[in-house]
Amino acid sequence: MSLSDADIATILLTLRLATTVTILLLIMATPLAWWLARTQSWFKGPISAIVALPLVLPPTVLGFYLLLAMGPNGAIGQFTQALGLGTLPFTFWGLVVASMVYSLPFVVQPIQNAIEAIGNRPIEAAATLGAGPIDRFFTVVLPLAKPGFMTATILGFAHTVGEFGIVLMIGGSIPSETRVVSVQIYDHVEALEYAQAHVLSGVMIGFSFLVLLALYTFQRKRKAVGMTYGR
Amino acid sequence: MKIKKWLGFILLSAFPLSLEAKPIQVAVAANFSKTMQSLVTEFEKNYDYQIALSFGSSGKFYAQIKQGAPYELFFSADQAKPEVLQQEGLVVAGSRFTYAIGRxxxxxxxxxxxxxxxxxxxxxxxxxxxxxxxxxxxxxxxxxxxxxxxxxxxxxxxxxxxxxxxxxxxxxxxxxxxxxxxxxxxxxxxxxxxxxxxxxxVPDNMHQPIKQDVVLLKRAAQSQGAITFLDFIHTEKAQTIIAEYGYITLNGGQE
Known part of the structure; x- marks a missing residue:
């Protein structure tokens, strides 16, 4: 029993989705993590709570509200329609947006922890030596917080690959557009095609194990600050 | 086959075992959920049995039943899955019956x-x-x-x-x-x-009839409550309720 073309298409789509989401999340989450790590503002608590919400909420809740919000009568839907983009459900980019919400804490929190662990002193020292804010970020924060960024990248990617509930709610199972691996496995099981389900599930288990192995091996090698996720 | 064993273990542990007077465990295809609630209300008015309903997709129920889920009756959304269960010897002979035809x-x-x-x-x-x-x-x-x-x-x-x-x-x-x-x-x-x-x-000559079958599962062969409920589904009263919800029934009732 080997993978069918349809199965391979879902794997490629899943990898494309996870890569897109991870890159966009790293770009968006870094300033947010930076701000959360350094701010004294009263808003820190509420914003942290919002960022962490996807950890707690069932994916069906997120998926249900995203379906409504992205629909023609929802706030996001009205916005995308005004931009002439149509509505997002049942599209690849709809999945990208939903996955970014879903995987946000997995990217923000490791980076935030890493930046917090650096503390103020190296950054202030760099400032007294005449480094501007952008210079300080790229020459001081980024190298010191690199392990945090690595963790964020791996977790964000892996978590997006493992996404199921939200995709099921807003995807519509369109081949090469929204039908990702997890949905394909679900379809196989529901259709009583257990042999195909086993093969694809086996691929998922192998992949997940390798990703986590890479993460923990990497963490052990470099006992750097800010590495442990979810302290 | 190890995976199957584990799957069975996981599925089984998802169902809490109750020691009180046991309600009749009934698995129902999602499209029939509202109709079934009406049927149960009517049934419980007349009989001294409790019914515990689980709603879901027929494919999932099929997998669960194969792994020993404690359902006594299975109202499928199709004929195929009850048929397969019958071939696999998990069904009480002669209990299969088309309870509704979908529109x-x-x-x-x-x-x-x-x-x-x-x-x-x-x-x-x-x-x-x-x-x-x-x-x-x-x-x-x-x-x-x-x-x-x-x-x-x-x-x-x-x-x-x-x-x-x-x-x-x-x-x-x-x-x-x-x-x-x-x-x-x-x-x-x-x-x-x-x-x-x-x-x-949609005119029903445009597609094959969507026949939905129910079966009494082997594990419930001696369950008086499950048998009584299945008999109730055959009654004209029950068939009328089913027809009210937009199904065709074999007794001739229609919307």
Whole structure:
């Protein structure tokens, strides 16, 4: 029993989705993590709570509200329609947006922890030596917080690959557009095609194990600050 | 086969074991959920048995039953899964029975589509067409037959969005994300006096009848409550309720 073309298409789509989401999340989450790590503002608590919400909420809740919000009568839907983009459900980019919400804490929190662990002193020292804010970020924060960024990248990617509930709610199972691996496995099981389900599930288990192995091996090698996720 | 053992263990542990007077465990296909609640209300008025209902997709129930889930009756959305269970010897002989035949409708919540649904569908004037996944749901398979019959299969295919079951297909239309969708008439009639949106009843000569079968599972062969409930489903009273919810019944009752 080997993978069918349809199965391979879902794997490629899943990898494309996870890569897109991870890159966009790293770009968006870094300033947010930076701000959360350094701010004294009263808003820190509420914003942290919002960022962490996807950890707690069932994916069906997120998926249900995203379906409504992205629909023609929802706030996001009205916005995308005004931009002439149509509505997002049942599209690849709809999945990208939903996955970014879903995987946000997995990217923000490791980076935030890493930046917090650096503390103020190296950054202030760099400032007294005449480094501007952008210079300080790229020459001081980024190298010191690199392990945090690595963790964020791996977790964000892996978590997006493992996404199921939200995709099921807003995807519509369109081949090469929204039908990702997890949905394909679900379809196989529901259709009583257990042999195909086993093969694809086996691929998922192998992949997940390798990703986590890479993460923990990497963490052990470099006992750097800010590495442990979810302290 | 280790994986199967573990799967069974996981499935079993999902069901809490109760030591009190045991209710009758009944697995019901999602499209029949509202009808079943009415049936149970009527049944419990007249008999001294408690019914515990589980709603879900027939494919999932099939897998669970094979792994020893404690269901006594299984109301499937199709004939295929009860048939397979029968071949596998998990069913009490002679208990299989077509309790309902589903009707398909094309449904919209757009007021401007009122009374024009058939035209909009045929002219292709819609953004998305929500269908139940034909691979999984009998209503989805029937939908494809209708689209073929109307010669719309190829023209509409690019705009299909698939719900994993008929309940999700309903949701895609209800949330306004799909202009049109093929759903079960029973989903709309469940609200009795107020039907949301507008529908076109698909003539039932356009597709194979969506026959839904129930079986008494072997593990419940001695369960007096399950047998009594199955007998109740055969009664005219029960068949009338089923017909009220938009199903055709073999006793001849119709909407």
């Amino acid at each position: 398909l409708v094309v449904w919209t919540v757009r007021p401007d589509f009122a009374n024009k649904i058939e035209i909009k569908l045929k002219d292709g004037v819609f953004n998305k067409l929500a269908i139940a996944n034909p691979k999984l749901a009998p209503y989805g398979a029937a939908t494809l037959q209708v689209l073929s019959h109307l010669g719309l299969f190829d023209d509409t295919q690019a705009r299909w969005v698939r719900g994993e079951n008929i309940a999700q297909t309903y949701q895609f239309v209800h949330s306004g994300n799909a202009d049109l969708g093929f759903v079960a008439l029973s989903q709309l009639l469940g609200r009795k006096n107020m039907i949301e949106g507008f529908y076109w009843l």
